[in-house]
Amino acid sequence: MNRSDSGRFKKIGILVGVVLLLGLGGAVAAVFPSASNEGYSPEQPIPYSHKLHAGTYKIQCQYCHSDVEKSKHANVPSVNVCMNCHSIVKTDSPYIQKIKKAYDENKPIEWVRIHELPDFVYFPHKRHVAKGVACQTCHGPIQEMERVYQYSPLTMGWCLDCHRGKTTPKEVVARVYPGVKDPKGLIAPHQCTTCHQ
C-alpha cells in the first residue's frame, strides 16, 4: 500500500464517517421526533363541538371545566354535567343518546387525551387562571374549534418564553405587575422545582 492509497483510504474513512454521522442524526430525529404534539387532533368518542358550545352559545369554559380554578387539572366534565342540559336539549341526537346511555348504565365515557405533559411535569392550571392567563393563551381559539387540536407546542422552551417575559400576554403582565410599564427579565417563577418535583 503506497502513501496516496493510505491518503485515499483516510478520505474514504472520513466520508464514511460523515455519512454515518448524518445517518445517525437522521435516525435520532426519526426515533425522537419533536417532543411537541402540536396540531394533534384525535377523534373523540363523541364529536363534542367547542365551536358550538363555547363559540355560538357562549357557555362559560368553567361551566364544564369547573375545577380549573381549584386544581392543577382543568377537569373534563363528568357525564352528569352534560346531562344538566342534555336531559332536555337535543335528546334525539344519537350522540346525546350515547351520553344518556353512559349515564343510565353508569359507564364513564373514555375521551382521548390531547394535551399531555410528561409525567415529570407538574403544571397547575389553578395558578395560571388566578394570574389572569386566558384559556386561549395556551389553548388557542378554542371557541372556534369544531374538533379540538393542540394549539401550542407545550414544550419547556415555550413555557419558559412566557415565564421569561418574551411571550407573556400584556394583560397578564399588567395584572401581575400593576403600574409597572415594562417589567424586565424573568417575570414568573422559573426555578426547576417550579414544575419538576
Next chain:
Amino acid sequence: MENQNSPQNSFSPPRHWIGTEELSEGYWNDPKAIEKRGQEFHDKPVETIDLIDKLDSKGIARRDFLTIMGASMAMASFACARRPVHKIIPYVVKPEEITAGVANFYATSCPDTGYGLLVKVREGRPVKLEGNPEHPMNKGTLSARGQAALLDLYDPDRTKEPMSGDRNGNLRAMSWVDADAAILAKLRAAGRVRVLSGNLVSDSTRRLLGEFLAAFNNGSGSHVEFDALANDEVLDGQLESYGTAVIPNYRFDQAKTIISFGADFLGTWVSPVEFMSEWAKRRKLDSKNAANAEMSKMYVIESTMTLTGANADERLPVRPGDELKVALAVAHEIIVGKKQSRFASDATVGNALSGYTPQAVSADTGVSITMIQQMAEELLKNRGKSVVVAGSPQTKSANAVALQIAVNFLNSALDNEGVTVDGTANPNVRPGDRFAAIEKLIGEMKAGAVDALIIYGSNPVYNLPKSAGFEEAMKKVPLVVAVSDRDDETARLADYLLPDHHFLENWGDASGRKGVVSLQQPVISPIHSTRAFQDTLLTWIKGGVKAGGLAGKVAASADAGTWRDYVMANWQATHHSGAAAGFELFWEGVLRDGVFGAKNAIASTSSTRAFRAGAMSRIPAFKKANADEILLALYAKVGMYDGRSSNNPWLQEFPEPISTATWDNYLNVGPALATKLGIQQDDIVEITGDSATVQLPVNVQPGMHPLAVSIALGYGRRNAGKVGTDVGMDVAPFIKVVNGALVYSGHPVKIRRTGKVYRIAITQWHNATENRPIINDISLTDFIKKPSEANETDPELRLHEIPTLWPAYEYKGYRWGMAIDLNSCTGCGACVIGCMAENNTPVVGRNNVRVSREMHWIRLDRYYSGSTENPDVVFQPMLCQHCENAPCESVCPVLATVHDDEGMNSQIYNRCVGTRYCQNNCPYKVRRFNFFDHWKSYEGTMNLAWNPDVTVRTRGIMEKCTFCVQRIRGAKDKAKDEGRKLLDGELKPACQQTCPTDAIIFGDINDPNSRVSQLRGDARAFRVLEILNVKPSISYMTKVRNKEKQPEGHTARTHGSEANAHKGANAEKGSY
C-alpha cells in the same frame, strides 16, 4: 483530612465508631481495606459481586436481574413507537367532595393501637397515612410501622375472595353466598363455638362478638383474644401487686428518673409513639437557660440492645433474666440498705429481698455496685418523680412476673404509684387475654370439646411454638373458619378462609385508652371481594334468625343493617348524650375530628393503689447464675414486630435502627463472646436450645453481655406472601410454655460454628464516614458549665470564615432550612418510612442492599462511643443537607442538580443523565442512584400507593431528599390563594410530620423569628463537616447525655491526637 488516616505512631481509634472493625489499626492502615471501602459504586451486576448466599437457595438475584434486563430491552425497542394514546375517564357522576388533583384528608383509627390517623386520599385512593393531630395518644405522629400500613392495603398477595380449604394448604375460591350457607349450616349444628381473635381495641366489635356468641347455641360460645407479644406478665404482676389486671399508663413526661428493665418503650412496648413523645418532653434543652437545664436521666438494664437502651444515659447489659436481680438489688439498697419507704420494716419484703444484696448481685450479674447505689440514690432523690418499668419479650423469662412485682414494688415504695404510674388509665392497647386462656382453649380443642372455631386477625400457628400444640388441636375441631387478609400459616389449615377488609376499607371504632374513643371509617371502597368480619357476623346472626335456628336470645344486632349501622347504633347508645335528633350532627362531628373525648383524656384522675406486700413472696430466693451458660433472648424489632406485616417490603427493607440490618434476622453476639467462640460477622452458626435448633448468621453487636445472645421474632414466615415468605428464620420453636405462660427469654443455648457464611444486608458500612467529624455529644454537666462547649468540642467542626470564590446567593423570599435535635431523636426510623411513602422511594431487595444500592433518602446513622461491651449510642438522621456551596451542583455536566432561589438544592430527574459525578462529590453521601427500574417491582394494586405529586424515577437517574418540594409548593399555593405568606410551622416535610419526638424542625431561615432560625442560633447547633465550607442548610443539635462524667476521650476526635479514647474504654470493660 486524608492524612488523618495515615499510620500513626501510637494508634488511637476514633471516638465515634460504627462498628468494632474501626477500633483495629488494620482498618485504617491496610491499603486493601481502604481501597475496598473507597468503592462507593458497585458497577458490576449484582450477581457477579462476591455474594455468598447459601441460605438464599432460590437464586433470586440472577432471576430478578434477568427479568429486569429483559424488561429494559423491551422498553428500548418500543422507544420509536408513537406516543401512546392516553384516555381521560371522568366520573359519570362526580362525587361532590372530590376535585381531581386535590387531596382529601379523612380521619380514621388504627385498629392495632387505637392511634388516630389522617389519611391523604387522592381521587378515592389513600396515598399516605399521617397521625391525627387531634388524637391525644399519638398527637399527629406515627411510627415506622404505622407509616408502612398503607402498603398492606395494596398488597397483591391479599386473599381476594372467600376460599374453602382442605386443611392442608389447598384452597379453592367460592362465593360469599356459598360460604355463608355452608358455614351457617354447620354453625347452627355446632354446639360449642369459640372465637379466637387478635387483640381488639374496638368496643363495638367486642360487643358484636358477644351478641354473636350469645345468639348461637344458648350462648355456650366464648371469645379469647390472643396477641403474640401480649404483655401477660404486666397484667399478672399488676394483679398480684394491686389486685387489678391492667396495663397502667406510664407518664414518662412526669419522670425525672426513668429505669427500664428491658422494657423497650421507645421501640415496641405497649404504646411507643405515645411514650416517645412524652419521654422527649424531658429531653429538650434551651441553651440560653443552660444554667438551669434539666433533663430526665434514664437507666436501662437489658439483655439485647434495643432502641430504649440505645437512648439510655446509663445502659447496663445483663444476661436475660438477670433484670430481676438488678431490680431487687436496687430495692435492697433502698429498703434494707437505706431503710427508706414505708416497707422498710415489712417482714415479707425484707425476706424477699434478703439474698439480693448489691454485692451479691453485682458479683453475679457484672453490674457494678456503684451503679446499683447510684440508681437507688437517683430514685430516692426523685421520689414520686421517677418511673420504673419492665417488659418486652426479652424479659419474659421464667421470672417475668416476679420482675413485674419487683418493679411495681419499687414504684409503690417510691410513691410513683398514682403519679407517674396510672393504674386507672387502663390503656386498651394490647391487653388481650393472657396465655392461660389460649392454653385452656387448646385443651378444649384437643379434648374435642370445640365444635367450631372462628379465628379472626390472629395467626397462632405461626406465632406459637409447635410445642403449644395449637396446630395439632386444630385438627380435632370439626369446623375452623379463618378470617384473615391472606392465606397465612393458620388460614391454610382452616376449612374456610374469609378475607377481611383492610382497616382502611372498614368501619369501626377504637379505644386505645380509657376516655379516648375514635372512629374508624373506610377511605376506599373494598379493592377485592372481601367483607368486614363484623358484617360476616351480622350476616350469620341474621341468617340464623331467619332460619329460626337461634335458640339463644336474639340480639338487637339481628335488626341492624350493616356493620356501619351497628357502630352508629352503638355510639348513639354509648357516647351520645342528648336528643336523638342531634345524633347525626354528633356523628358527623366525630367522623370529621376522628376522635371523641380527646380534650381531657390524658389528664387522668389517678388514684394511688395500695401495694400488696404479700406479692413479694412470689420473688424467688437469690440463686447464683451458671457462669458457663449462654442465654438466649428473643426480641421484637421496631419494623418487623411480631411478623404480622412480613409481606410489607417497606418494613423488610427498613434498616433496623441498632444493627442497621435489612431483610433478615440474625444472632446478636457481643464482641467478647464472638472472640471467645471464634466467630465473626456473617458466620453462620447453629444455635441449639432445649426445644429447637436453628442456623443463623451472626451479627456482632456491641453492648451485649458476654453471656447473652438474642434473635428477633417475626421472621421465617412460611406463608406470608411473595415478599415475606422464607425471610430469615422462625425462632418461635425456642419459645417454651411454662406454667401457663410463654417464656421467650433466658433459654440456655449452645452455639456451634458451621463454617458457612451468609452476608446480612447491613447498611451501616455504606457511606462510611472514615472518621471525619460528623457527630457531636456532650455530658449534661459540661453543657451546664459552658453551653457553647456543646459545639466546640471539636475544633475541626468549626468553620472560621474561609474566603470563597463563589458569589453568595441572595434569597428574597423564603429560604428553607432544617434543624435536627439529636437529643430528642430516638432513632425510631418513622422518618425513613414516612419519607419513602411520601416520595415514592423504591425498595431494591436484599442483594441490592448488600451492594449499597438502597434508596432511602434518609439514612439513620448510628454511632457508638466508649467500650465495645457497653457503648454509648447516638443516632443521626442523615439526608441531603441542601448546601449553600453544594459540591454536587458544580460537577453536574447537564445542570440536573441546581440551586434554587429558596436555598434548596434541587434534583431535576428529567435532566439527569446518570453520570453520578454528584454522588461522588457529595461529602454526606446522601444521593441515591437508580441502578434499575425499581418501580417495575410494584405489581398490580401496589401501583395505587404511589404519591401522584412526585415523579416516579426510572433507571439511570439520581435522586435524593428534596425537602418535600411538592409539600412546599402545595403549602405556598394555599398561602397564595389566601394572599398571605406561609406561617412558621404550617409546612412540614414528611419526616417532620411523622416524628414522634418533634426532633426535626423545618422552616424559613430568612425569618429570624421562625423556630428553625432560633434553633440554628442555639449554642448546641452544629453543621456537619462545616470545615468544607459547603454551608449546609441543616443544623444538628448536639446530643447531651445526662452523665456526670464527660464521655471518655472527649476532645479526641482524630486518632493519634489524644490517645486516651480506647484506653479509657478498655479500662471500663467488666465493670459497667
